[in-house]
Amino acid sequence: MITKLKIKDKKSKLLKSPYYLLPTTSYPLKEGQVMIIALVFLAVVLIIASSLFSRVTDFIRFGSNSVLKEQATNLADAGLDYATQRLNDLAGAYPDADGAGTDTQTLSTGQVVITVENKSQNLRTITATGYIPNQSSPRAKRTVKADVIIDSQQISFRYAVQTGEGGVSMANSSMINGTVYTNGSINGSGSSTINGEGYAHGTISSPDPTFNCEQLPCKHENTPEQPLPTIENPDINTLKQQAEAGGITNCTPTCTLDYNQPLTTERYNGNLSITNNATVTIMSGPIYITGNFTISQGGTILKLDNSFGSNGTYLIVDGVVTQTQGGQIRPTNANPKGYILLVTNSTSDSAISLSQSGTNAIFYALQGGADLSQSAEVTSLTAKKLTLQNSASLTYDQGLASATFSSGPGGGWIIKKGTYKFTSSP
Structure with missing residues (x-):
């Protein structure tokens, strides 16, 4: 037979129950506390969403800028090719009769400004800058530069x-x-x-x-x-x-x-x-x-x-x-x-x-x-x-x-190997 233990408190008073039971207590929420918790949770969600949205926006903006810069580079390259072809078409007299000067071409995607320096009878330096959408208010700008020479043997x-x-x-x-x-x-x-x-x-x-x-x-x-x-x-x-x-x-x-x-x-x-x-x-x-x-x-x-x-x-x-x-x-x-x-x-x-x-x-x-x-x-x-x-x-x-x-100053203008340079512009 198991003897039941009787526990006394420090004041030597017998507990009413011979067994020690853990107390259980409930604390009912006061009015408005649920609303506060909901607002805090909503604020956390909004902060996280705002951060993610900012990152997505930056990514989209970066992608858009990359496309614009690539378009500006393509414009500049097209300007370089155009200037070389005009030198051939006009027997070296481009943009003017002295084979030097500046020319601006407007295309569907933007503008390209071409500058030609006459270094000698058989050497020109071409600088072409592409602007998106135009030179006055560009969102993107890129510049390429190269020497062109008379093709010779x-x-x-x-x-x-x-x-x-x-x-x-x-x-x-x-x-x-x-x-x-x-x-x-x-x-x-x-x-x-x-x-x-x-x-x-x-x-x-x-x-x-x-x-x-x-x-x-x-x-x-x-x-x-x-x-x-x-x-x-x-x-x-x-x-x-x-x-x-x-x-x-x-x-x-x-x-x-x-x-x-x-x-x-x-x-x-x-x-x-x-x-x-x-x-x-x-x-x-x-x-x-x-x-x-x-x-x-x-x-x-x-x-x-x-x-x-x-x-x-x-x-x-x-x-x-x-x-x-x-x-x-x-x-x-x-x-x-x-x-x-x-x-x-x-x-x-x-x-x-x-x-x-x-x-x-x-x-x-x-x-x-x-x-x-x-x-x-x-x-x-x-x-x-x-x-x-x-x-x-x-x-x-x-x-x-x-x-x-060579055939002479009237033909055979080509880009000199090793002179093509790309300039990254803002």
Whole structure:
């Protein structure tokens, strides 16, 4: 039998119940307390909702600004492309006749402001800024910048003379001022001189030619064959097509230019002769002659227009190239100069025949030879073989190591690689 415990309080009073029971108490809410709790809960919900709404609004605003900035960038890029195309369409005379200035174009999405700086005949700097929706009150603005140049081909004429297996023959006080490289031999006589080094896949005669160079030895025999400079991008056939696109003149059998006049991109079916002390200026190229080319008489001049700057251009001849009686061929006055490159496809040993002074140009016989005589002066010559005699001289221009050639200032404007810059604007 379990004995029930009796508990006394501290005052030694017996509890009415022999068991200790926990007290239970209820506190009824006073009037208005439910409303306060509801308001607090609602305030918390509103604060959270407001925070989320602010974040969503910021996200939407950020997305909208990103779209506007992208549109402004697209406008700026379009302005750059537009300016480049206008330079091509207007032969470099954009936005004004001097090839410099500012142009504003309004499009459906916004405005673009184009600024062109004329750095040289063959170099422009274009800055294009796109505005959304307009320049006066833009919500977005972006600027791009790039240099544009005349598209040109670089051909390295690294030597004063370079020939194929036909070699170099010198006689009668002829002189070469510069380095000679041949896949054949170098033979000299009659006090001929090379002021530079000579490289020959074959042999070099002695005692002539006499060599003068800064660092000995000057003569190098049994050297490896060196490929001749290549004309590519565009190649000869493409250049002929470009000339034909400029127009065709039929010569029966010879077209004679005997008065001052310009010469532009064109194909001449037949022979072309410049004579009678005329001054003929090449304004654009290439020029293609299906027959022979001749320039004669001391006062006759074929020159490259100074607008080419340091770029040269092509005069392509299927027949032979002949200069007599002191007819002159001149480069531009830029530094470095721009030269006329006369290229012949003739297989004749006299594909290039030059006599007397004045031919300050580059000559290239792709498949034939060249003869220089009677004080002929040449800047650089490449041929299958070369013969110099009767005090003929050839003086190399160091700038030809990286010579460039183009169709001229009227075409071929392209963005120069590595110059495109993006400017982030507010």
